[in-house]
Amino acid sequence: EAQVTQNPRYLITVTGKKLTVTCSQNMNHEYMSWYRQDPGLGLRQIYYSMNVEVTDKGDVPEGYKVSRKEKRNFPLILESPSPNQTSLYFCASSPGGTGNTEAFFGQGTRLTVV
């Protein structure tokens, strides 16, 4: 089954404790991205990757890091989480293309930073 898998689904952590949210897709998609969803703001892009070893900032990259060492995996790293990073996070993947393809989303990771 074609899917994007995120782990964990739920995470509560303390301020400053480094964490990683994993994302893996089995569709051989080139393009992957991370979004955060906040009430009333919709989803905002954090980082994206056009292919292996090619990553770039989205609209809200502060406080986050990513890496793309393999095509299928795109982990999101919070080196020193803060309470304002409490949010619902989604990983998405799509075939390359030029904006006209469907994005496939993971089930989300609800992060609480206390």
Place this chain on the structure above:
Amino acid sequence: AQSVTQLDSQVPVFEEAPVELRCNYSSSVSVYLFWYVQYPNQGLQLLLKYLSGSTLVKGINGFEAEFNKSQTSFHLRKPSVHISDTAEYFCAVSVVGAAGNKLTFGGGTRVLVKP
């Protein structure tokens, strides 16, 4: 830069009644338009998209949307809703010809279908 405005944050509707969710966008370049749906505790899935051609687009689950270039709108409609349509709906755009697939989302509209 692009922006998307969903005019209603919540829409209560009775089962079997019609529903319309409004979406307006702003962009200095041509965009593709999408509607995604998020069921409770799930990720987003594509309902429909407008790339070119006919301005009336049909999607899954009986939804359709109409692209209006002069009004920069892409409203979503369903003639008769079911309880299972209770979800949050997101309108989104991406830039035509831009490499990759960055989506700019509206703030979402929560639809609550009442029996």
